[in-house]
Amino acid sequence: MTRKILLTGGAGYIGSHTYAALCEAGYDVAILDNFDNARPDVPDRLEVITGKPVTVHRCDILDPAALARVFASDHFDGVVHFAARKAVGESQRMPLEYIETNCTGLINLLKAMRAAEVFNIVFSSSATVYAPTTDWPIPEGAALGYASTYAYTKLMGEQIIAQVAAADPRWHYGVLRYFNPAGAHTSALLGEDPSDIPNNLMPYIAKVATGELPALNVFGNDYPTPDGTGVRDYIHVMDLARGHVLSLTELIERGNSHTLNLGTGQGYSVLDMLNAYSRACGKELPYVVAPRREGDLDCYYGDPTKAEALLGFRAERGLDAMCADSWAWVSRKSNMRGQG
Numbered sequence: 506m507t508r509k510i511l512l513t514g515g516a517g518y519i520g521s522h523t524y525a526a527l528c529e530a531g532y533d534v535a536i537l538d539n540f541d542n543a544r545p546d547v548p549d550r551l552e553v554i555t556g557k558p559v560t561v562h563r564c565d566i567l568d569p570a571a572l573a574r575v576f577a578s579d580h581f582d583g584v585v586h587f588a589a590r591k592a593v594g595e596s597q598r599m600p601l602e603y604i605e606t607n608c609t610g611l612i613n614l615l616k617a618m619r620a621a622e623v624f625n626i627v628f629s630s631s632a633t634v635y636a637p638t639t640d641w642p643i644p645e646g647a648a649l650g651y652a653s654t655y656a657y658t659k660l661m662g663e664q665i666i667a668q669v670a671a672a673d674p675r676w677h678y679g680v681l682r683y684f685n686p687a688g689a690h691t692s693a694l695l696g697e698d699p700s701d702i703p704n705n706l707m708p709y710i711a712k713v714a715t716g717e718l719p720a721l722n723v724f725g726n727d728y729p730t731p732d733g734t735g736v737r738d739y740i741h742v743m744d745l746a747r748g749h750v751l752s753l754t755e756l757i758e759r760g761n762s763h764t765l766n767l768g769t770g771q772g773y774s775v776l777d778m779l780n781a782y783s784r785a786c787g788k789e790l791p792y793v794v795a796p797r798r799e800g801d802l803d804c805y806y807g808d809p810t811k812a813e814a815l816l817g818f819r820a821e822r823g824l825d826a827m828c829a830d831s832w833a834w835v836s837r838k839s840n841m842r843g844q845g
């Protein structure tokens with residue numbers, strides 16, 4: 506029997522890749538998105554990738570009546586919940602908006618699910634819920650904390666879901682803590698597409714590669730790491746998407762709630778990333794050393810063994826694939842702009 510899934514934020518960066526992965530795994534998926542931070546033609550591109558019409562509910566999770574209409578329109582076996590605000594720096598300037606979308610939005614969704622008797626949820630969390638540590642890689646049992654309003658809302662989201670599930674055994678949840686998503690769909694039809702100057706490393710490097718930005722600012726080269734630049738756990742967005750499929754299947758087929766890291770367990774430095782991208786695009790990308798960014802840690806990478814033990818999940822695509830797929834995506838986009 507084909508299972509029906511509602512994918513909130515399904516037109517966004519990770520959401521759209523997860524849509525493609527869920528369809529490939531045989532799920533019947535509908536997207537719920539308000540398109541505040543997603544391109545309007547993502548559903549068209551998903552139709553090209555999947556060869557099937559895409560169902561889209563244009564809906565805001567802050568609108569309970571609209572959510573109720575979506576759940577009345579069909580019976581869903583589960584929800585994968587991405588719809589959220591996600592910029593750490595912005596969250597410091599707009600705490601109420603972040604708490605409202607990420608926490609009130611989640612509560613609205615859980616209420617709508619309960620009313621429709623849908624009790625399986627995969628929740629998009631973040632490795633920012635870990636308290637600062639010097640113990641790498643981080644296992645799921647490490648101390649939790651937050652250094653930004655964004656991280657606060659993700660930790661709060663995890664705790665809200667845990668409280669709800671503790672009170673009613675019909676609920677099953679998969680909480681997935683992502684490390685640093687990178688790369689694009691191998692079709693070059695989906696990828697990260699920030700309209701402003703990116704805050705994150707990979708989309709910034711991509712814009713240096715296309716010539717939209719002159720050089721990468723490397724935020725500090727005097728960290729206690731092998732080359733002095735910050736080390737992170739970059740995971741290919743298609744691996745991340747596959748992790749969501751496995752998590753959902755674990756909930757639906759076996760009713761096993763879980764909280765897992767999704768990363769590779771492998772740390773790469775800023776210069777590792779820049780060099781890999783230079784290889785992918787065939788030219789040496791320029792950089793300048795800038796002061797450290799406030800709040801940055803020298804190192805951050807996860808212990809991926811629990812996801813492998815429970816779900817059989819292991820990231821399969823390495824650094825070169827992340828950069829090659831990102832480059833294929835951004836160069837296709839800039840060619841299209843050139844023709845337009």
Ligand code: UDP
Nearest residue numbers: 704705706709722723724735736737775801
């Ligand atoms: N970084 C950098 N220049 C940039 C953006 C990021 O040197 O323009 C560094 C940053 O200091 C960190 C790494 O790249 O060491 C990853 O940063 P990102 O913001 O992508 O992820 P996060 O720090 O949230 O893990």
